[in-house]
Amino acid sequence: xNLATGIVNDxxxxxxxxxRKAFTDQELFEKEYRAIFxxxxxxxxxxxxxxxxxxxxxxxxxxxPILFTRDKDGEYQALFNACPHRGAMVxxxxxxxxxxxxxxxxxxxxxxxxxxxxxxxGAGYPEDFKRDPQKQMVHVPxxxxxxxxxxxxxxxxxxxxxxxxxxxxxxxxxxxxxxxxGMAVVGGTQEYSIRGNWKLLAxxxxxxxxxxxxxxxxxxxxxxxxxxxxxxxxxxxxxxLKNGHAVIEYSAPWGRPIASWVPLWGExxxxxxxxxxxxxxxxxxxxxxDRLATKNRNMIIFPxxxxxxxxxxxxxxxxxTAPDNMEVNAWTLAPPEESDWLRKYRLFNxxxxxxxxxxxxxxxxxxxEKCQRGYAANNNDMFNDISKGMAREGxxxxxxxxxxxAFWIEWDKRMSECEG
Amino acid sequence: xxxxxxxxxxxxxLRLRVEDLLTREADLLDRWELDQWLxxxxxxxxxxxxxxDVDGDTASPDTSLFYIIDDRTRMQxxxxxxxxxxxxxxxxxxxxRHLVSNVxxxxxxxMILARASFMVSRAKDITHDIFVGHYRYKIAEIEGALKxxxxxxxxxxxxxxxxxxxxxIL
Numbered sequence: 001x002n003l004a005t006g007i008v009n010d011x012x013x014x015x016x017x018x019x020r021k022a023f024t025d026q027e028l029f030e031k032e033y034r035a036i037f038x039x040x041x042x043x044x045x046x047x048x049x050x051x052x053x054x055x056x057x058x059x060x061x062x063x064x065p066i067l068f069t070r071d072k073d074g075e076y077q078a079l080f081n082a083c084p085h086r087g088a089m090v091x092x093x094x095x096x097x098x099x100x101x102x103x104x105x106x107x108x109x110x111x112x113x114x115x116x117x118x119x120x121x122g123a124g125y126p127e128d129f130k131r132d133p134q135k136q137m138v139h140v141p142x143x144x145x146x147x148x149x150x151x152x153x154x155x156x157x158x159x160x161x162x163x164x165x166x167x168x169x170x171x172x173x174x175x176x177x178x179x180x181x182g183m184a185v186v187g188g189t190q191e192y193s194i195r196g197n198w199k200l201l202a203x204x205x206x207x208x209x210x211x212x213x214x215x216x217x218x219x220x221x222x223x224x225x226x227x228x229x230x231x232x233x234x235x236x237x238x239x240x241l242k243n244g245h246a247v248i249e250y251s252a253p254w255g256r257p258i259a260s261w262v263p264l265w266g267e268x269x270x271x272x273x274x275x276x277x278x279x280x281x282x283x284x285x286x287x288x289x290d291r292l293a294t295k296n297r298n299m300i301i302f303p304x305x306x307x308x309x310x311x312x313x314x315x316x317x318x319x320x321t322a323p324d325n326m327e328v329n330a331w332t333l334a335p336p337e338e339s340d341w342l343r344k345y346r347l348f349n350x351x352x353x354x355x356x357x358x359x360x361x362x363x364x365x366x367x368x369e370k371c372q373r374g375y376a377a378n379n380n381d382m383f384n385d386i387s388k389g390m391a392r393e394g395x396x397x398x399x400x401x402x403x404x405x406a407f408w409i410e411w412d413k414r415m416s417e418c419e420g
Numbered sequence: 421x422x423x424x425x426x427x428x429x430x431x432x433x434l435r436l437r438v439e440d441l442l443t444r445e446a447d448l449l450d451r452w453e454l455d456q457w458l459x460x461x462x463x464x465x466x467x468x469x470x471x472x473d474v475d476g477d478t479a480s481p482d483t484s485l486f487y488i489i490d491d492r493t494r495m496q497x498x499x500x501x502x503x504x505x506x507x508x509x510x511x512x513x514x515x516x517r518h519l520v521s522n523v524x525x526x527x528x529x530x531m532i533l534a535r536a537s538f539m540v541s542r543a544k545d546i547t548h549d550i551f552v553g554h555y556r557y558k559i560a561e562i563e564g565a566l567k568x569x570x571x572x573x574x575x576x577x578x579x580x581x582x583x584x585x586x587x588x589i590l
């Protein structure tokens with residue numbers, strides 16, 4: 001069957017083909033903003049980034065400047081970071097604590113809930129000017145949380161966050177359950193760009209098929225680094241979490257600071273990891289605790305939130321600025337109660353594989369950028385093959401492509417439903 | 421102390437020796453002589469690149485998410501990787517040029533502390549990226565020779581954009 005966007009999805013012949021135009025076309029790119037980024041719930045930030053009343057962070061979400069604050073009562077607020085007067089960005093700092101935000105242009109000053117507190121030269125305006133709804137900072141239409149993960153939607157209507165998240169919600173909860181007291185973002189953000197279409201990173205983030213080739217040097221490194229590798233083989237499954245969300249859940253030979261020990265960490269480390277495991281068993285029951293501790297998860301929440309719970313946890317968003325360019329932000333989460341030793345290993349572990357300076361991500365970037373260049377070869381008439389595993393009996397393997405097909409089917413649905 | 425003509429003050433001599441070391445390092449990196457580059461470092465050396473949204477002069481890799489946290493073992497593995505054809509991001513190799521200047525060096529009881537400004541250019545294929553920042557070095561003097569104990573590359577950039585990677589050694 002041919003989907004509306006030209007995607008071929010034919011179970012009978014085990015064919016799933018995505019037209020390369022989906023990665024290069026300027027009109028499709030603009031339509032993605034209308035159909036997807038202006039409609040879906042998008043990740044904004046984590047509760048731990050705003051630890052007390054009057055703290056704030058600024059962020060760009062789907063090309064829009066957002067001011068994410070807690071007001072004086074501690075309530076979370078998501079505001080468009082633009083002055084109602086002339087439109088200048090009001091808050092120009094990355095994060096901090098402030099009781100009020102003054103626009104640098106004419107000095108209009110707003111509370112952390114966005115209301116206009118004072119403006120210079122008020123005598124030049126009508127008496128009730130300050131209370132005019134048009135003169136307040138504008139709230140993002142919808143803000144909601146799942147656990148400590150905050151999402152916004154630029155659409156006034158549409159499904160609520162839990163409905164949108166479908167089966168991915170429980171996987172987010174699983175990440176939160178690494179800690180009894182709630183996970184926290186560790187200071188330091190990896191902020192970079194990739195010269196490729198954003199959907200290539202969505203695919204790559206849950207691609208269990210590419211590791212052996214793309215990341216051969218990383219796998220060599222693990223073999224060379226004495227004791228970095230346990231005996232557990234790579235194996236697991238790809239799971240469709242509905243609404244375009246998907247995860248691969250699998251066992252792997254590398255260490256996990258949440259209770260999967262490897263010899264590199266020594267006997268002292270082993271005792272600490274065992275204690276963590278015991279607490280998990282007690283709190284979550286042995287079945288869920290075992291899954292949390294021993295299984296790795298690479299999850300994509302449609303359209304652009306990746307939560308990888310692997311040798312460390314990364315929370316990553318990416319937004320297209322053009323068909324062939326995206327901006328990526330990545331954070332890491334950790335249990336606030338973990339020891340200094342484990343925190344150090346967690347961060348050491350993270351940087352080994354992940355991020356622009358790791359032993360693996362640069363090669364993912366190379367693959368994405370080379371795909372984008374390759375698309376110029378054939379005038380958009382060609383298709384990408386995403387069919388791996390369609391012919392397989394039983395549940396999809398982690399190195400099949402069922403999880404990518406789930407993403408593409410949702411992409412097709414949202415793009416074809418959007419008029420104009 | 422007034423120096424006789426033709427003499428050089430100890431602090432100037434120290435700076436010159438550090439400049440020689442940094443110039444040699446830059447030259448080795450530009451020529452992809454990575455094994456020789458490793459020889460400039462002590463056996464317990466570290467190499468760090470903090471991200472742009474923390475204070476790179478004071479942030480600790482034990483408590484903040486960095487781009488690069490290498491101990492000597494991982495530095496060696498980084499070199500092994502970069503010499504392999506499987507390091508796709510650097511194969512074929514990029515053209516690299518390190519410009520190092522504004523060197524300041526001081527001797528403490530335990531070691532030599534140095535700072536320098538850098539611009540590192542990486543050109544490969546259709547991309548050409550410039551990394552700008554400053555180095556913070558800890559240097560040991562071992563049997564009269566200078567060896568690097570620790571190198572932190574603080575990026576004076578707001579984000580790693582348009583760059584996508586630090587696949588070369590800064």
